[in-house]
Amino acid sequence: MSEAKWSDSRVDRCLRSLSFDEALPGAPTVSPDLRARTRAAWQTRRASVRRKAALWKGAVVVAAAICLLLVTNSHSTMADVAELILGIPVRVLNMSREEWLRQGFSNWLAKGPDTAFLSPEETAEIAPFPIRTPAWLPEGFAVIHEPTGAYSWGHYPDEGWKVVEDDRFFFVTQSFQSEDGRQIGIIQSIYWKTQAVDLPPDTEILEVAGHPAFLRRDVPYARADEENELRSKSGLLPEIVGYRNELELWVSEADGQITQIHISGDVSPEVLVGIAESLFEEGGGEASPAP
Amino acid sequence: MGSRSADSCTGSRTVKDRTRDEAVEVWIDLHGEAVLRLAYASLLNRAQAEDVFQEVFIKAYRHADRLQDPDRVRPWLLQVAMNACRDLRRSWWSRRIRDGAELDGMTTAGQGPEADPAAAAVRADVNEALARAVRTLPDGFRETVVLHYFEGLAAPEIARITGVRVGTVHSRLHRARQLLRQQLEAWGVEP
Numbered sequence: 001m002s003e004a005k006w007s008d009s010r011v012d013r014c015l016r017s018l019s020f021d022e023a024l025p026g027a028p029t030v031s032p033d034l035r036a037r038t039r040a041a042w043q044t045r046r047a048s049v050r051r052k053a054a055l056w057k058g059a060v061v062v063a064a065a066i067c068l069l070l071v072t073n074s075h076s077t078m079a080d081v082a083e084l085i086l087g088i089p090v091r092v093l094n095m096s097r098e099e100w101l102r103q104g105f106s107n108w109l110a111k112g113p114d115t116a117f118l119s120p121e122e123t124a125e126i127a128p129f130p131i132r133t134p135a136w137l138p139e140g141f142a143v144i145h146e147p148t149g150a151y152s153w154g155h156y157p158d159e160g161w162k163v164v165e166d167d168r169f170f171f172v173t174q175s176f177q178s179e180d181g182r183q184i185g186i187i188q189s190i191y192w193k194t195q196a197v198d199l200p201p202d203t204e205i206l207e208v209a210g211h212p213a214f215l216r217r218d219v220p221y222a223r224a225d226e227e228n229e230l231r232s233k234s235g236l237l238p239e240i241v242g243y244r245n246e247l248e249l250w251v252s253e254a255d256g257q258i259t260q261i262h263i264s265g266d267v268s269p270e271v272l273v274g275i276a277e278s279l280f281e282e283g284g285g286e287a288s289p290a291p
Numbered sequence: 292m293g294s295r296s297a298d299s300c301t302g303s304r305t306v307k308d309r310t311r312d313e314a315v316e317v318w319i320d321l322h323g324e325a326v327l328r329l330a331y332a333s334l335l336n337r338a339q340a341e342d343v344f345q346e347v348f349i350k351a352y353r354h355a356d357r358l359q360d361p362d363r364v365r366p367w368l369l370q371v372a373m374n375a376c377r378d379l380r381r382s383w384w385s386r387r388i389r390d391g392a393e394l395d396g397m398t399t400a401g402q403g404p405e406a407d408p409a410a411a412a413v414r415a416d417v418n419e420a421l422a423r424a425v426r427t428l429p430d431g432f433r434e435t436v437v438l439h440y441f442e443g444l445a446a447p448e449i450a451r452i453t454g455v456r457v458g459t460v461h462s463r464l465h466r467a468r469q470l471l472r473q474q475l476e477a478w479g480v481e482p
Contacts (some may be wrong), residue, residue: 006472006482008465014421015468020328020441023422027331028341030323038319038345039312042352093338198339 085212086252089196092203113161115150123149128167129190129259136278138271140178147174168192184265191258208273209280211249215269218243247272311355322365326372332437333376343375369452424474432467
């Protein structure tokens with residue numbers, strides 16, 4: 001390896017001679033189409049607001065309710081929105097899986113502090129959502145660990161790693177393993193309301209046990225270690241060590257909150273759906289060993 | 292004056308609307324590229340950058356009456372863009388990836404810049420290598436570098452836009468250069 005040494009002032013000079021287009025090629029530009037979409041989005045939103053206001057002012061209650069429904073269901077301002085799910089604009093990104101992967105591992109920090117998991121009792125006490133456990137598992141699978149919760153770590157540019165003691169960062173995890181080493185993991189957490197949700201390409205939108213669900217087949221995964229962190233920081237993909245199927249459910253709770261249930265594993269999508277359905281069956285609620 | 296029906300209210304633009312719409316069109320001409328560039332630098336995703344652009348200018352339409360001072364418009368637009376990018380980055384998907392990684396030491400594909408093995412080979416050309424290194428800077432640092440070096444903004448303006456202290460902007464710039472230096476040296480790029 002070369003012994004090249006760079007000074008701060010040299011980097012500064014080089015940055016000053018670099019253009020935006022060189023640094024970030026492929027940036028979008030303000031096209032007539034983007035302008036038109038923005039204008040149309042604004043006009044739709046303005047019309048919605050005014051229609052709502054007019055209805056509130058004068059119309060009879062029944063008429064207002066109908067029109068409000070129309071306003072609420074008018075198309076979203078986001079481009080390429082596929083669906084409104086539980087009131088959230090959701091779209092499947094229109095890009096190749098390769099493109100998605102190439103975007104996949106930037107800013108990836110493998111080395112975080114160890115997660116401080118709570119006891120099952122503390123977890124049950126703190127969890128801001130109902131903890132669900134499967135009533136059914138495929139043959140040969142047994143519980144590795146019961147539902148245990150923890151607050152996520154967040155990484156901040158100026159402060160480094162910080163545990164975030166906020167309900168939105170609380171998650172509960174449980175996992176299962178088969179005799180031949182295959183694993184299934186379930187993570188539950190609160191849905192963190194955002195303007196819209198982008199899903200990876202090829203995500204299938206389903207309904208499972210009456211809840212919206214998102215199925216992703218053959219999702220690659222990599223080991224979170226320093227070597228792979230270095231690879232991602234150097235612009236390389238981390239070494240892919242396997243593929244899993246993933247199923248995500250959004251459950252609208254009685255209090256209006258949405259719980260996300262993420263099930264993944266070295267099993268078929270059909271098995272994931274079976275496990276997901278069993279979370280809502282009579283007898284569900286306790287993690288059970290293999291039948 | 293009789294009351295207007297809902298249709299007449301929503302179907303046509305008032306004089307005030309026209310003035311406001313024209314103002315925003317001018318802002319798109321003047322600052323649209325900067326907004327889009329910042330969003331792209333922050334998110335490294337074309338579709339999301341365009342979404343942020345739309346959100347920013349929809350907000351501009353809505354608040355145009357309050358943006359009388361032309362000098363305030365650009366920083367305001369960039370600040371709104373920065374906030375929108377932050378919201379998008381905090382979305383469920385990017386958070387989910389982190390949770391999964393904590394669970395079992397594995398992580399799946401999330402979001403980030405381009406990366407292909409051939410392009411990651413050691414680069415002879417300094418500009419190209421530096422550009423690649425800029426793209427690998429962590430969030431926060433990358434945006435600060437873009438605002439300072441490519442948009443030509445001073446630290447106080449960047450602080451206002453990114454919502455941090457001026458001292459933090461200086462330290463981010465310093466740290467970003469340090470990271471770039473380390474990256475270039477690791478690639479063996481000659482100064």
